[in-house]
Amino acid sequence: xxxxxxxxxxxxxxxxxxxxxxxxxxxxxxxxxxxxxxxxxxxxxxxxxxxxxxxxxxxxxxxxxxxxxxxxxxxxxxxxxxxxxxxxxxxxxxxxxxxxxxxxxxxxxxxxxxxxxxxxxxxxxxxxxxxxxxxxxxxxxxxxxxxxxxxxxxxxxxxxxxxxxxxxxxxxxxxxxxxxxxxxxxxxxxxxxxxxxxxxxxxxxxxxxxxxxxxxxxxxxxxxxxxxxxxxxxxxxxxxxxxxxxxxxxxxxxxxx
Amino acid sequence: xxxxxxxxxxxxxxxxxxxxxxxxxxxxxxxxxxxxxxxxxxxxxxxxxxxxxxxxxxxxxxxxxxxxxxxxxxxxxxxxxxxxxxxxxxxxxxxxxxxxxxxxxxxxxxxxxxxxxxxxxxxxxxxxxxxxxxxxxxxxxxxxxxxxxxxxxxxxxxxxxxxxxxxxxxxxxxxxxxxxxxxxxxxxxxxxxxxxxxxxxxxxxxxxxxxxxxxxxxxxxxxxxxxxxxxxxxxxxxxxxxxxxxxxxxxxxxxxxxxxxxxxxxxxxxxxxxxxxxxxxxxxxxxxxxxxxxxxxxxxxxxxxxxxxxxxxxxx
Numbered sequence: 001x002x003x004x005x006x007x008x009x010x011x012x013x014x015x016x017x018x019x020x021x022x023x024x025x026x027x028x029x030x031x032x033x034x035x036x037x038x039x040x041x042x043x044x045x046x047x048x049x050x051x052x053x054x055x056x057x058x059x060x061x062x063x064x065x066x067x068x069x070x071x072x073x074x075x076x077x078x079x080x081x082x083x084x085x086x087x088x089x090x091x092x093x094x095x096x097x098x099x100x101x102x103x104x105x106x107x108x109x110x111x112x113x114x115x116x117x118x119x120x121x122x123x124x125x126x127x128x129x130x131x132x133x134x135x136x137x138x139x140x141x142x143x144x145x146x147x148x149x150x151x152x153x154x155x156x157x158x159x160x161x162x163x164x165x166x167x168x169x170x171x172x173x174x175x176x177x178x179x180x181x182x183x184x185x186x187x188x189x190x191x192x193x194x195x196x197x198x199x200x201x202x203x204x205x206x207x208x209x210x211x212x213x214x215x216x217x218x219x220x221x222x223x224x225x226x227x228x229x230x231x232x233x234x235x236x237x238x239x240x241x242x243x244x245x246x247x248x249x250x251x252x253x254x255x256x257x
Numbered sequence: 258x259x260x261x262x263x264x265x266x267x268x269x270x271x272x273x274x275x276x277x278x279x280x281x282x283x284x285x286x287x288x289x290x291x292x293x294x295x296x297x298x299x300x301x302x303x304x305x306x307x308x309x310x311x312x313x314x315x316x317x318x319x320x321x322x323x324x325x326x327x328x329x330x331x332x333x334x335x336x337x338x339x340x341x342x343x344x345x346x347x348x349x350x351x352x353x354x355x356x357x358x359x360x361x362x363x364x365x366x367x368x369x370x371x372x373x374x375x376x377x378x379x380x381x382x383x384x385x386x387x388x389x390x391x392x393x394x395x396x397x398x399x400x401x402x403x404x405x406x407x408x409x410x411x412x413x414x415x416x417x418x419x420x421x422x423x424x425x426x427x428x429x430x431x432x433x434x435x436x437x438x439x440x441x442x443x444x445x446x447x448x449x450x451x452x453x454x455x456x457x458x459x460x461x462x463x464x465x466x467x468x469x470x471x472x473x474x475x476x477x478x479x480x481x482x483x484x485x486x487x488x489x490x491x492x493x494x495x496x497x498x499x500x501x502x503x504x505x506x507x508x509x510x511x512x513x514x515x516x517x518x519x520x521x522x523x524x525x526x527x528x529x530x531x532x533x534x535x536x537x538x539x540x541x542x543x544x545x546x547x548x549x550x551x552x553x554x555x556x557x558x559x560x561x562x563x564x565x566x567x568x569x570x571x572x573x
Contacts, residue, residue: 008363011363012361015357015360015361016357016361018357018360019346019349019353019357022348022349022353023346023348023349026348026349026389027348090344090347091344092344092345092346094305094308094310094338094344095338095344095345095358095405095406096361097309097310098308098309098310098333098336098337098338099333099358099361099362099409100330100333100334100362101361105361
């Protein structure tokens, strides 16, 4: 591909990302799923179970917020598939495809627009958490690294969502499927409770799950503590997710559109 | 005359279903060709192949000499697509939809805004320019669809059932727009389920059935084969059905179609004056009718006349 073609491809990707951002602005309820739900979890778990689980709500909050960030980003990344499926079902893609633009531009656009969604989610969550008493124990650099890592995690796992989105027929089916996948993934982890009291098979999974590892890495970054181990684990998962789901997603995308 | 679109032996199978089963199609530059057929006849599949959205299993097609499979990019820079399956984004406003498409066609920011405003003006959507497309009426939506397909000044336009689901007023608006485009020299391939639409807009009509071309010709040629209009009578009493059938048969010279369940008799006619003759004859015979009408042939009747068989799903 010549540089001119590449340049045009990127520009088309940005134009389509602009469309995605316009859509977020017009349908803020799209963001409700990924902003309100985590806040409800945050409030509920902190005040209901925090005292029992961690001795005090304050210490529980410090442990919970990084975990909820992961859960949040995972849910936000899953809307990519629903969105793409809607576009294909409604015929919007046919118009794009009948135009002389790169075939991957709509995909690139959808993923770029997702970054905006991720940023909004993380900011809203951290603001609410701060109001509730959460404090970053380290510094601004660590906070930025944590946020960047979370966004990168979302970008890696959104390919799973794109894959499912291109495989299933309707947006509703995609939504349902993603819910079924995400729920056990988030709860079967150390986001809400330590893994020590879990049965052996669950603990074995929860200790190495990408959600647990990234949660631990974020805890290290935001609260202080071990970073290297869980960070390495998270990065391995992220690379693995891209290695598996990016080819599958682009294959399904090319087959579908 | 040079051909804008040439398709030869197009085949597309979906499992056992032959969506296209060897279709040839030629559209001369600057003309409107109507593809007429019922649902599932292969009209949309043909448009999707010609718009580079679908690879044919066999056969080939060119748009202004560019092969749709080998050189899709060149084809895409020449075509515009509007219809059932190529749609605007309902969440975006009219302006935003058109600006997005103009940006994708490499207009500058300012150029894109200007192009959008110009098209909205032309399609009388300026007042609704800032509103989300989902708030538009059916007719406005279709006009925006049309505007969207024209952002890149295409020389070939595919209109896939552009008026399906529209009320007569909105349909007339769309027709007016299409006529203007044709006057500006755009080549149009139009698919439709309505003979009247093809008649109104097309220079020639190709009739599809089960993925094959079953008839071709100018609208008046086809209509002559079909019989321009249909005379419909439903006698008040089913007992009169035989008598009325005979009267109608004598009058039109054709054996009328008879539905014993509803008591409806239909026969194709070329001369509208026959209606008043029929009224007089029924009167003479002392027969009253619940329904008596002269109407344009339905697609079913066109099919019956052109192919000698009923369309699928219609009563035998």
